[in-house]
Amino acid sequence: MFCLYLFQLLNNPHLDGKAVMVREDSHINFGRTLYSPHADIPYDWYSVRWTGALSSPVTGEINIGIERNNGYRLYINDEFIIDNRIKKSNGRITGE
Known part of the structure; x- marks a missing residue:
């Protein structure tokens, strides 16, 4: 892919x-x-x-995430999935 x-x-x-x-x-x-x-x-x-x-090469539910410091947001198909817009140390967050 x-x-x-x-x-x-x-x-x-x-x-x-x-x-x-x-x-x-x-x-x-x-x-x-x-x-x-x-x-x-x-x-x-x-x-x-x-x-x-x-x-995705598979069907069904999948997990997707971001590993980063400071703030970030994730949209998929214009749907708000992750909101982590704060300044902080490195970390990981996932959404479904």
């Missing part, structure tokens, strides 16, 4: 405004803690959005 996701980097933590950087990613794997992903953005003041199609 091969998917492309549209990656958008924004210079605020609220996903507001125009993206500073846009690219296509084949995997969602983004690790930034002590440095900025772009020269024009402070290392601790930005947001990232991926959009694309996600398919």
Whole structure:
């Protein structure tokens, strides 16, 4: 299975405004803690959005999650799945 996701980097933590950087990613794997992903953005003041199609090789119920520090939200098919928009240490959360 091969998917492309549209990656958008924004210079605020609220996903507001125009993206500073846009690219296509084949995997969602983004690790930034002590440095900025772009020269024009402070290392601790930005947001990232991926959009694309996600398919499962199996039918039925699946678990999907995020492992990250600071805040994040997860939407699937425009349904709000995970809301963890607080600044904190690294952790893992899953939803169904």
